[in-house]
Amino acid sequence: MQHQIIPGRLARVVRAKGASSRSSVLQSRTGGVTILEPADVLETLESARDASAVILDPWYNRGVGGVRHNYDEWLGTVVDRSFDVADHVYVWGFPQIVCRVLDKLPPKTELTAWITWYYKNCPSMIRGWRSAQYTCLHLSRDGARLYPENFMTEEQQERYREGKMRYIPGPPSVLEVPLNIGFVGRGEQTGHPAQKPLKTIEPLVKMSSKEGDLVIDPMCGSGTTGVVCNMLNRKAVLCDMSEEYTALARKRVLENAGQ
Numbered sequence: 116m117q118h119q120i121i122p123g124r125l126a127r128v129v130r131a132k133g134a135s136s137r138s139s140v141l142q143s144r145t146g147g148v149t150i151l152e153p154a155d156v157l158e159t160l161e162s163a164r165d166a167s168a169v170i171l172d173p174w175y176n177r178g179v180g181g182v183r184h185n186y187d188e189w190l191g192t193v194v195d196r197s198f199d200v201a202d203h204v205y206v207w208g209f210p211q212i213v214c215r216v217l218d219k220l221p222p223k224t225e226l227t228a229w230i231t232w233y234y235k236n237c238p239s240m241i242r243g244w245r246s247a248q249y250t251c252l253h254l255s256r257d258g259a260r261l262y263p264e265n266f267m268t269e270e271q272q273e274r275y276r277e278g279k280m281r282y283i284p285g286p287p288s289v290l291e292v293p294l295n296i297g298f299v300g301r302g303e304q305t306g307h308p309a310q311k312p313l314k315t316i317e318p319l320v321k322m323s324s325k326e327g328d329l330v331i332d333p334m335c336g337s338g339t340t341g342v343v344c345n346m347l348n349r350k351a352v353l354c355d356m357s358e359e360y361t362a363l364a365r366k367r368v369l370e371n372a373g374q
């Protein structure tokens with residue numbers, strides 16, 4: 116698959132401080148990750164083409180990030196536009212909110228998996244049930260290629276290459292990954308209020324792309340997708356509407372490049 120970002124937009128790649136004419140240096144130091152200037156998600160999607168996957172992790176319309184009165188309509192449009200760019204689209208959200216996306220899926224797309232992120236270490240603020248799950252919808256174009264073989268061990272991969280595997284064992288659709296809080300995931304924590312652990316993004320990238328493919332995260336927050344894509348040798352284009360988070364993502368991706 117060809118990877119392409121429309122050139123006018125590429126010219127606006129965010130550069131490291133004091134590196135106004137060193138975009139090639141920045142590109143190599145960040146591996147294959149490009150971080151665009153702050154922009155709205157729809158603007159980013161308009162300028163992107165031919166990605167394997169788009170990861171959408173918007174504010175949740177509850178709690179941090181505030182409430183948008185036309186949230187369902189807005190998210191539906193964002194999902195629609197994402198399918199102009201990629202065969203796989205992931206949508207994160209609270210189950211009771213994000214489920215409404217399924218009522219208006221674009222034509223010729225389907226729910227490939229309802230993924231649940233299960234965490235046991237959310238501190239209890241209220242009397243009653245303690246939050247322990249979050250949802251990620253994996254949506255795909257009909258017939259889009261999946262890569263469950265990316266989850267196999269080396270031994271399994273060898274047997275697969277030799278044609279000795281009768282079936283490919285896919286990963287579970289429940290991701291048991293603790294929240295990065297307190298002493299948990301200290302090395303990952305950036306201070307972004309809704310940062311996802313690397314282990315929740317990694318399986319999404321693995322299931323929907325191969326090495327060298329492009330993944331787009333147009334609401335990238337702290338840049339988790341960029342770090343994962345560097346680790347897995349995928350290209351990535353990241354953007355966020357917030358200047359503060361764009362700078363945070365750039366710093367984080369630079370620090371993690373090549374690790």
Ligand SMILES: C[S@@+](CC[C@H](N)C(=O)[O-])C[C@H]1O[C@@H](n2cnc3c(N)ncnc32)[C@H](O)[C@@H]1O
Pocket residue numbers: 154155156157172173174307309310311312333334335336337338339340354355356357360
């Ligand atoms: C849930 S956070 C993403 C967290 C990210 N996955 C991470 O691991 O750090 C949502 C992000 O979306 C950004 N955002 C919200 N609305 C946006 C919009 N209309 N266009 C672009 N970015 C947006 C926010 O600034 C915020 O950083």
